[in-house]
Amino acid sequence: MHSTRVGVDLAKDVIQVCVYKRKKVQSNIEMTPEEFLCWLNTNKPVSIIFEACSTSNYWKQKAIQAGHDARLISAKLVSVVRQNQKTDKNDALAIVQAALLPDVTFIGGKTVEQQQLQCIKRLRELAIKHRDASQNQIVALLSELNLRISKSRGSIVRSLEGILEDASNGLSLECRAAISTAKEQFSSLVDAVKRYDDCLEKTASMHPDCKKLLKLEGVGTLNAINLYLALGCAEIGAFSKGKDASACIGLTPVQRSSGGVVKLGSIGKFSRNSALRSQLVCGAMAAVIQIAKREAKTQKEVWLKALVERRGKKCAAVALANKTVRTAYALLTQGTEYKAELLTA
Numbered sequence: 001m002h003s004t005r006v007g008v009d010l011a012k013d014v015i016q017v018c019v020y021k022r023k024k025v026q027s028n029i030e031m032t033p034e035e036f037l038c039w040l041n042t043n044k045p046v047s048i049i050f051e052a053c054s055t056s057n058y059w060k061q062k063a064i065q066a067g068h069d070a071r072l073i074s075a076k077l078v079s080v081v082r083q084n085q086k087t088d089k090n091d092a093l094a095i096v097q098a099a100l101l102p103d104v105t106f107i108g109g110k111t112v113e114q115q116q117l118q119c120i121k122r123l124r125e126l127a128i129k130h131r132d133a134s135q136n137q138i139v140a141l142l143s144e145l146n147l148r149i150s151k152s153r154g155s156i157v158r159s160l161e162g163i164l165e166d167a168s169n170g171l172s173l174e175c176r177a178a179i180s181t182a183k184e185q186f187s188s189l190v191d192a193v194k195r196y197d198d199c200l201e202k203t204a205s206m207h208p209d210c211k212k213l214l215k216l217e218g219v220g221t222l223n224a225i226n227l228y229l230a231l232g233c234a235e236i237g238a239f240s241k242g243k244d245a246s247a248c249i250g251l252t253p254v255q256r257s258s259g260g261v262v263k264l265g266s267i268g269k270f271s272r273n274s275a276l277r278s279q280l281v282c283g284a285m286a287a288v289i290q291i292a293k294r295e296a297k298t299q300k301e302v303w304l305k306a307l308v309e310r311r312g313k314k315c316a317a318v319a320l321a322n323k324t325v326r327t328a329y330a331l332l333t334q335g336t337e338y339k340a341e342l343l344t345a
Helices: 035-043 057-064 077-081 088-099 112-144 153-165 171-208 206-213 221-231 242-249 273-291 299-311 313-334
Strands: 003-008 015-021 024-032 047-051 069-073
Touching: 003 057, 003 088, 015 035, 015 088, 015 273, 024 035, 024 088, 035 057, 047 057, 047 088, 057 069, 057 112, 069 088, 069 221, 077 088, 112 153, 112 171, 112 206, 153 171, 171 206, 171 221, 171 299, 206 221, 206 313, 221 242, 221 273, 221 313, 242 273, 242 313
Parallel strands: 003 047, 047 069
Antiparallel strands: 003 015, 015 024
């Protein structure tokens, strides 16, 4: 890092910039986004530390384009370091102080490509939540009218059409209109999820890193994209080895060690990215179930079948998810292709 360090506290309309040089705060001033962009392009290269927030990836990219050494730092760490009341000036100063700590871990951030991919994934997740909520409410409300319909997504629209066409069920015209609107809304949400899935599949099929990850056991389109977002280009620098990436996702035992005594607990369900952990374990469980039904073809499948016999399928699924993250980290950092080691005849 450069000798001059700049702590930047980002907000919607103003940006607080604290310049630290020669063990002294040189300035701590407020700028507009336009002024800060001009400041980035006119100043000599320095180390700029942004507090991780919704716009920090954008400003990090702009700072790198201007030739600066830009990094992101945890907002939680900044809040711990801040000494006085919460103001923009104190936050900017706390960002510099946090960056000066020994062995501080910075956040990798995301590229524009990763941000766009994450946008599609998050919109898909939102559509799924609304689709499921709409389905559950329609089924529950109609059951109160003693109109029972199937909960399966494929037949719910047909069931609603049958209810609307049935003149003997006693529904008023206004209620029929409301149910018809709910049916259209539900159908649009189902179609939206399908379109988001198509977008993700097309992106994964064209992206070289995602195509590599699709060859791993228990990794489909969604998990390939999840792994790329968690470990791809910008994020790789945040981990020194695959084990650290796996621990961050929550696939390693919780460690409580003191006085030279190492104590390993269970693999906790709570992690920074519980959704990613859940999806990786679900994908691994699907692979474990399929492998358990047939003869092993590779060395990894031999290991997995032996683990299933010793510890059961759930434990084997978590172990496979752990190994998947470490393998994915190696593939992305070393630029290699995954080839399962086949059993010799």
